[in-house]
Amino acid sequence: MNALKQAIMSRGKAIGTDIIKVDMFLNHRIDTALLAEMGNEFARRFKDDRVDTILTIEASGIAVAVTVAQALGNVPIVFAKKGETRNVNGEMYTAKVYSFTHQKENTIRVCREYLNPESRVLIIDDFLANGEAVQGLISLCRQAGAEVVGVGICVEKGYQPGGKRLREAGLHVESLAIVDAVEDGKIILREDD
């Protein structure tokens, strides 16, 4: 998606050989015009999937989820929460997610009543690297018996295995920008998509 790619190249920062810093427009300060464009683009790519629920995870995924939900006709959003909590009477689905960034395991959770077996779920997140968060969200859907009709990602780190694993598992993954490498402080974007 050109607008996002241009934002990454003109405003993003590369740190070392791994870190792509886009917090000036995506995950700390948010460029709301670009956010709307991303929502429209995701809606276009998943328009035939009869999505009835957007599932994301706090915090950075929420803003993108809003514009996707709007562009798909105001479908509801459910965002998984992080952190341990009491799971009284087992009213929540939970999954363990390892964060490479913070080097610790988090528990994510969703109330059972917000995911059900009829749900057709589009998972949305801002970043995809090792894919741990998305795998956790898929686990929540499977526990509910809900169908994951697709995974929409703003920025995929193509040099990490998350996207490949999801596609090999047969999931419909759409990434608006794929970064093939971070080299010498430069972000190398994939051309073809």
Place this chain on the structure above:
Amino acid sequence: MNALKQAIMSRGKAIGTDIIKVDMFLNHRIDTALLAEMGNEFARRFKDDRVDTILTIEASGIAVAVTVAQALGNVPIVFAKKGETRNVNGEMYTAKVYSFTHQKENTIRVCREYLNPESRVLIIDDFLANGEAVQGLISLCRQAGAEVVGVGICVEKGYQPGGKRLREAGLHVESLAIVDAVEDGKIILREDD
């Protein structure tokens, strides 16, 4: 605001004498049509304040901030992050926020470059109770020299002191619904607004 008040009365749940549970449409599952209505209403109430930045805090404030920002003409959003992190070279503004819900003190932070002395900031959050989170966000703005032109809240607990303190300090606070009491499992909404 009628649509929100109706949602609280028809879908919200009261627990004990304090807890208002609205996670079926506001802060876990999100009703995106209502979200857009809330954004429009905040924009109407702050239309003369020349807002150029929306400031909120992860996670539940972000969704509301998106629709407010859209309704105000795609102004940027900045969301404060929670949790300790390295503050290398003092590049962040930080504030301590006590959470009564979780009974612990959090540090919230914003990168200095995303708040500046010219900013005219509208603070948005989903809930206002004791006002600790909003006071922390105000502190971040003051450190930056930015002007807080208003505070927009979806649900204010009128029986807790946060809103009163902010208004007494001269701030323009707009709450879309004010709950005066939670009694016998019933939510009592304030009539006048």
